[in-house]
Amino acid sequence: MGGGMFTRIAIYHVPAGDLGAFGARWLGWDIAQGHVSAQTGELYPAQAEVTARPRRYGLHATIKPPFRLAGRASFAALSQAMEKLCAQLEPVTLSGLEIARMGRFLALLPKGGVDGLNALAARVVVDLDEFRAPLSAAELDRRRKGRLSPSKASNLLRWGYPHVMQDFRFHITLTGPLDDETAGRVYTSLRSHLSELVSGPYPVDSLSLVGEDDQGHFHEIERYPLASVP
Incomplete structure (x- = not known):
């Protein structure tokens, strides 16, 4: 599948196996x-x-938030750069994942140290930024309405998104915003279904090039193994 049919491109880590299958059933989109x-x-x-x-x-x-391709950039060149970069990046194994509140949302958050994971994400943001079109004035204004901290405001201007670099936090979103009572009920339900799937070490051993279609849904275009992954 090529990139021409997509309005925006992003770099995600897409869980595979049983966790990926659960995610499709839970969210309603595979x-x-x-x-x-x-x-x-x-x-x-x-x-x-x-x-x-x-x-x-x-x-x-x-990992690298959704962006439009720069005017002179091609999807083919981005794909080649992504493949080359992933061949240089070492996989990161997390101690595990846990269901937790992240603001008003529920998400899977990493257990243990995340320095290697944060470094990996920063490398992707920097090395592929030549392919990102600058944000429009309207997009910048919309992002600024969130009362950004100085570092997040700086990230927005430099990298097109506030929550990158020192403000990056790896997470796998499971819900929209919830009140406390609903969050408690959903947490209990998710824990009963997810505990065994995320109890052990979790490998971040691949990154995916994804695209947003004209209906706003994201599709995995290609998955790239990280270095040393067969």
Whole structure:
């Protein structure tokens, strides 16, 4: 699948295996296959409601946030640069993942040290930035409405997104914003389904080039193994 059909491109870590399959069922969108996944409500009665906001993104952790290709950049060149970069990046194994509050959201957050993971994300942001078109004035104004800290405001101007570099926090979003009572109920339900899937060490051993279609859904275009991964 080429990149011409997509409005924006991003670099994600897309969970595979049983966790990836659960994510498709939970969010209602299979980013790897690029199609809707039925939400039956068996995982949580109001499943469709609490996952409405993150659904179009699919289960993922953002590494380089969505961007438009720069005017002179080609998708083919980006793909080649991505492949070359991933061949140089060492995989990172996290101690595990845990369900936790992140602001008003529930997400999977890493256990243990994250220095290697943060360094990996920073390298991707920097090395592929030549392919990113600058934000428009309207996009900058919209982002600034979030009352950014000085470092996040600086990131926005330099890298096109506030939550990168020193402000990066690896997370796999599971819900939209929830009140405390609803968050407690959803947490209990998710823990019963996810505990075994995230209890052991978690390898970040691949990155994916993803694209946003004209309906706002993200699709995995290509997955690249990191160095030393067969």
